[in-house]
Amino acid sequence: MGRRMWPFLRARFGTLDTRSLGLFRVGFGLLLVSNLLDRTGFFGDDLVSFYTNDGLWPNHYALFLPPTHGYWSLLSGFSTPGEVRFALAVVLVIYLLYTVGLWTRAMQVLALLALESVNFRFLLPQHGGTVVMNILAVWTVFLPLGDRFSLDALFASLRQHDERTPAQLHQRAWLEGQPATRTGLAVFGVFFNFAAIYFFNTVHKVGASWRDGSAVHYLLWQNRMATHLADVIRHHEPAFLSPALTYGTLVIEGGLVVLLLSPVLQDKLRPLALGCIWALHGGIALMTTLGPFSYSMMAFGLLTVTPGLWGWLEARWRRGPPVTVRYDEASALHRFGARLAARLDLGQRLTFEATPGARLGPAEVTAVAKALPLWRLGAPLVGPAFAALRWGLATLASQLTPTPPPPPRPPFVQRLGGLASTAGPALVLAAVVSQLLMENWAVPAALKPASRPQWMTDVIDVWQVPQGWSMFAPDVPKQDARLVVDATLADGTHVDPLTGLAPDFDALFNGPWFMNQHWCEVHARMPGWRHHWRNFRDYLLRRHGARRPSAEQRIVALEVFTLTGDMPPPGSTTPTNVRRERLFGEGPGELQRP
Numbered sequence: 001m002g003r004r005m006w007p008f009l010r011a012r013f014g015t016l017d018t019r020s021l022g023l024f025r026v027g028f029g030l031l032l033v034s035n036l037l038d039r040t041g042f043f044g045d046d047l048v049s050f051y052t053n054d055g056l057w058p059n060h061y062a063l064f065l066p067p068t069h070g071y072w073s074l075l076s077g078f079s080t081p082g083e084v085r086f087a088l089a090v091v092l093v094i095y096l097l098y099t100v101g102l103w104t105r106a107m108q109v110l111a112l113l114a115l116e117s118v119n120f121r122f123l124l125p126q127h128g129g130t131v132v133m134n135i136l137a138v139w140t141v142f143l144p145l146g147d148r149f150s151l152d153a154l155f156a157s158l159r160q161h162d163e164r165t166p167a168q169l170h171q172r173a174w175l176e177g178q179p180a181t182r183t184g185l186a187v188f189g190v191f192f193n194f195a196a197i198y199f200f201n202t203v204h205k206v207g208a209s210w211r212d213g214s215a216v217h218y219l220l221w222q223n224r225m226a227t228h229l230a231d232v233i234r235h236h237e238p239a240f241l242s243p244a245l246t247y248g249t250l251v252i253e254g255g256l257v258v259l260l261l262s263p264v265l266q267d268k269l270r271p272l273a274l275g276c277i278w279a280l281h282g283g284i285a286l287m288t289t290l291g292p293f294s295y296s297m298m299a300f301g302l303l304t305v306t307p308g309l310w311g312w313l314e315a316r317w318r319r320g321p322p323v324t325v326r327y328d329e330a331s332a333l334h335r336f337g338a339r340l341a342a343r344l345d346l347g348q349r350l351t352f353e354a355t356p357g358a359r360l361g362p363a364e365v366t367a368v369a370k371a372l373p374l375w376r377l378g379a380p381l382v383g384p385a386f387a388a389l390r391w392g393l394a395t396l397a398s399q400l401t402p403t404p405p406p407p408p409r410p411p412f413v414q415r416l417g418g419l420a421s422t423a424g425p426a427l428v429l430a431a432v433v434s435q436l437l438m439e440n441w442a443v444p445a446a447l448k449p450a451s452r453p454q455w456m457t458d459v460i461d462v463w464q465v466p467q468g469w470s471m472f473a474p475d476v477p478k479q480d481a482r483l484v485v486d487a488t489l490a491d492g493t494h495v496d497p498l499t500g501l502a503p504d505f506d507a508l509f510n511g512p513w514f515m516n517q518h519w520c521e522v523h524a525r526m527p528g529w530r531h532h533w534r535n536f537r538d539y540l541l542r543r544h545g546a547r548r549p550s551a552e553q554r555i556v557a558l559e560v561f562t563l564t565g566d567m568p569p570p571g572s573t574t575p576t577n578v579r580r581e582r583l584f585g586e587g588p589g590e591l592q593r594p
Contacts, residue, residue, distance in 0.1 A: 008263075009263075010183055013191065015181050015182070016143075016303060017180065017181055018144070018180060020303055020304070021148065022101070022146070023149060024140070025099070025101060025150070026099055026101075028137075029098045029100075031292060031295050031299050032095040032098065032099070032115065032133075033095045035292045036091060036118065039291075039518060040088055042085070043085070047081060050122040051078075051088075051118075051121055052078075052081050054081065054539070055122075056532070056536060057122055057124060058535065059075075059077075059078075059079055061535060062076065068461060069461045070462040072117075072462070073118075074117040075087055075117045094110045101149065101151050101152050102152060104150055105144075112137045112138065115137050120464070122518070124522075124532070125517070125520075126521075127521055128290070129291035130292065131464065131466060132297065139428070142185075142421055142425050147178065155400055158340070158343070158396075158400045159401070159403045160174070160403065161173055161174045164329065166354055170352065174343065180307075185421075185422050185425040186421075191260050191261065191303075195256070196432075196436055196469070197297075198257050199469075200436070200442060201470065203442045204441070204442055205250060205472070207473065209246070209475050209478070210473075213246045215472065215475075217241075218476045218567055219287070219476050220234040221511075222480055224520040224524065226287070226511060227287055227514075230286075230512065231511075231512050233287065237570075252276050253280070256273055259273035259276065267307075267308040270306050271306060273301070273304050274302075274305060281293075281295070281301075282298065285298075289515065291517030293471075314347060314348075317349070317373045318349060322350070323351070324351050325364075325368055326353045328357060330356065332397055333390075336393060337360060337365075337393055340393070341372070346372070350371060362386040365382050427459065431455075434449055435456075435466065435467040437449055439467050440468055440470070479564055479566055480511075480564070481524050481563065481564045482513065482523050483498065483522070483523045484507060484560075484561045484580075485540060486503040486558075487540070487555045487559075488556055488557040489548075489553050489556065490553065491552045497544040507563055508565040508578050509575060526562065527581070527583060533584050540555075540560075557585070557586065563580055564579050
């Protein structure tokens with residue numbers, strides 16, 4: 001029984017199509033790049049505010065008073081805006097190489113270190129979105145993400161197969177050497193972890209707003225998070241909308257647990273899971289600013305693409321008339337271009353014909369690009385960029401000379417590699433299961449471990465993969481909050497250094513505020529960060545001084561307030577019970593420059 005069960009379990013829970021792994025790498029890489037630019041602004045105020053010593057959290061303060069056990073960041077040695085921009089430029093290059101799949105295995109490790117370093121450098125506002133990104137990077141570092149849709153795979157194919165005739169191009173022998181699937185414990189680990197996210201986020205939603213269907217209504221009125229679309233919807237909200245979306249969210253989240261972990265009918269259930277994930281989180285992303293949370297869940301969804309779905313996609317790519325590629329066999333550049341086009345032809349619409357004296361110009365390359373999946377989007381750029389494209393093809397043709405495939409690794413090395421690829425995910429899985437039991441209050445007390453080895457705590461803390469999943473649970477918040485700073489200038493005017501405008505004590509009536517996730521968390525959490533108030537004050541003075549350096553515009557008094565209010569109940573559009581609470585302040589003669 002056991003011998004028959006193990007292959008079944010490995011096939012159902014430990015195996016993924018290499019095309020899905022490659023698709024995930026591209027999607028997650030684009031998320032890494034966009035999230036880095038969103039969080040840092042790269043050249044804007046957020047880079048200074050969150051990642052330099054001129055910002056909210058100087059690196060020496062973070063090092064001498066770390067916010068958590070296991071705190072570390074490779075960015076801690078970079079203090080000035082110029083230094084941080086250089087470090088983040090290196091991070092951006094790593095993310096780009098990861099996305100295109102060049103030196104993929106090394107980039108997986110470096111991308112994990114870079115992501116964790118960026119997260120840790122300003123850890124105070126960490127939220128579910130950054131945690132989910134960490135979880136994806138940790139689990140997938142054990143998986144071979146460069147087998148398909150990568151420059152590594154493309155270059156290896158071009159070196160190992162030197163097609164010289166149209167018949168050899170039509171044979172597509174390079175596909176025979178590509179692994180169709182990959183197995184490993186990390187595959188089960190990532191699916192189990194995301195099923196647990198959906199499970200606990202479902203069972204923890206037991207509050208009144210989830211029971212009466214008003215949860216989405218109150219979510220739309222979170223001014224810190226609401227998007228332009230949410231602002232339109234909430235002012236024209238039909239009575240059925242919030243209950244339908246609220247109960248629909250519960251059904252989809254709960255249903256995804258089954259869709260992701262079902263051992264049967266996976267060819268049908270996992271594509272359904274992909275549709276549910278993208279519909280749920282795409283809708284959330286359109287209406288709320290939750291940082292990378294929705295996009296991380298959607299990136300995970302790319303792993304659910306099954307071989308059957310890939311077959312359906314390839315059949316659609318084959319539609320349309322075949323395109324003949326005429327090339328001159330005597331030209332090394334022509335032959336290399338034909339070999340490259342054949343590998344990009346996922347729908348196999350191209351046919352090849354050796355034609356002495358054939359022309360290779362913008363029109364011919366554009367016609368080929370239009371027949372290739374996804375590449376057709378860039379077909380209009382072929383003409384303007386043809387000279388650069390031709391130079392790039394010639395450079396690659398000269399560098400990618402045919403070489404024999406590497407010899408197989410000795411059996412001992414293969415066994416050692418297999419052991420390492422299993423031991424790492426096994427340690428992470430043990431730590432994650434322990435953390436899930438300890439951190440989620442829906443777990444019965446009898447199942448919670450009384451203690452655990454220190455290394456499990458280290459895994460969770462060092463890689464920042466906590467497992468408490470109760471987003472908008474047990475209830476959606478029915479209050480909103482915003483910081484307002486009233487700074488008095490030497491000329492008697494008042495300004496809010498956060499906005500550069502006059503203090504707006506009616507801000508709760510003037511939403512949405514269109515903040516990014518970091519600022520959403522800063523505004524909500526600052527009242528609880530009492531030991532960071534001095535850093536915040538110093539940051540405000542520096543920020544204002546950089547904007548208005550004249551003596552007449554210097555700050556002579558400063559007060560920081562938090563505004564809170566109850567969001568409009570269903571059927572209303574006006575916040576109620578708006579309150580102003582003074583957090584701290586310093587008057588004339590008391591204010592010390594940092």
